[in-house]
Amino acid sequence: MSKKDYYDVLGVSRDSDASSLKSAYRKLAMKYHPDKNPGDSNAEKKFKEVSEAYEILSNSEKRQAYDQYGHDAFNQAGGSGFSDGFSGFGNFSDIFEDFFGDIGGRQSRQREQRGQDLKYEIDIDLREAYTGLKKEISFDTLIRCDVCSGSGSEKGNGLKNCGVCGGSGRTRASQGFFTVERTCSACGGAGQVITDPCTTCNGEGRRRKNRKLEVNIPAGVEEGSRIRLSGEGAVGPNGSSPGDLYLFISMVPHEIFEREATEIFCNVPISIVNASLGGSVDVPTVSGGKVKVKIPAGSQNGDQFKLTGKGMPTLRSTSFGDMIISLNVEVPRNLSDNQKRLLKEFDEESSQKNNPESSGFFSKVKDFWDGLT
Ligand SMILES: [Zn+2]
Ligand SMILES: [Zn+2]
Known part of the structure; x- marks a missing residue:
């Protein structure tokens, strides 16, 4: 099997340093990335070659072995004597087959994606919390598109496989040797896209709307009470089932209570x-x-x-x-002269038993001072 030279694959010289290896690899990996070349098997092959070459050359031990023995250094059957030391890499290309073998082969997985939960803060006063109340609230949300009934399809022409992920609903991004799998952003993981998107909702099956809703707030709610209104949240992608609406109660302070x-x-x-x-x-x-x-x-x-x-x-x-x-x-303030006179008269009539606490306190103070001498 004739395999391309790793240096040629990356387009670098044999004495290039780590940073020029890296930038060469990045450029090529971006160019041939499966996400950018959906369905292009040639690009996919190049991407694998580039990743493999970088994996070897970016590791100084492996690069040294490669420089000395070429591809045989990583070929178990080659008997070069290095197979022990690198036995883990003997089936290198098999690992890549595992990673990429199922591209396009997986059928679409329809995920049930629920809509977002919404939060609405509502201020109520003590009287309202005492009686409970009905209140109309208005909020921005996503509702099911009424033109396409949430299907996202203008005339109901149906679906086709997503061009970006080839129907798998997943895309892969390679970072060096590691491959990260993500939900395909083009089809939202559904694997399929609409052939005749609804012009009202752009094929999303839902659209923005300010909604008004009469809500029942039960008697006895308090600061921080949370009321869940099941299914009153935003509609999900492709008109799927809505999330919930949560009312968060905030109490307005009362003047006397x-x-x-x-x-x-x-x-x-x-x-x-x-x-x-x-x-x-x-x-x-x-x-x-x-x-x-x-x-x-x-x-x-x-x-x-x-x-x-x-x-x-x-x-x-x-x-x-x-x-x-x-x-x-x-205690009364702003006394008239007559009031002052009456209070003085009152005071003259007063005895210890009128102010038992003061009397008790001052006799304790006297005891305290006496005790000090
Ligand atoms: Zn629509
Ligand atoms: Zn997709």
């Missing part, structure tokens, strides 16, 4: 008189109503009251969380 899961917190300001004498205060609830809360005499700033079942609904359940109100006792 704070929320933690199903609990609602509310700070309720009351006057110093109301806190001292006791009374009642109307507390708004997230449901939109109000609850009269009884304030015991002597209530303190920060005292909390629980309103059972007045919190948020639990998602996909009939139960409700609680509402916690905290008193915010407001």
